Amino acid sequence: MIYESMAQPTPPTDRQYSSLLAFRTELRRFLRWSEHRAADAGLTGAQHQLLLAIRGHLDPAGPSIGEIANYLCARHHSVVQLIDRTEQAGLVARNREDGKDRRVVRLTLTEAGRRTLAQLSAAHLEELGQVAALVDTLTDLTAAIPEAG
16 A cells, blocks of 8 residues: 555545535536537547647647647547547648658647637636636645645
């Protein structure tokens, strides 16, 4: 067991358990809501996350497949399959780096991908504005955690 060689942590309080429950419940509710919005737009939740990962990446050349795998917490080959399906839908484009390592593939959104993501993101930002209690719950949880020292 992990804690055998470590000091036993202080058990959570009833309030902390309740806060964890509220946080996880709200997080799951938001993720389910998000998947439904993606489906309404003709996407899977993973495709929506892919579009967001491409658009949110700060390098104007776009993220590499490895960077996308990191953002999605997924394996490289699974991400390649996801990109294949999303590219076939006309939402993303692959680009090889010019003059650099030609093995590196960068991803960008097509115009259709930009429009789809913009619509989804506007709805998500509005929903997140209504989920402010989630942030309050997280703040309560972290305030109750003693600092490591």
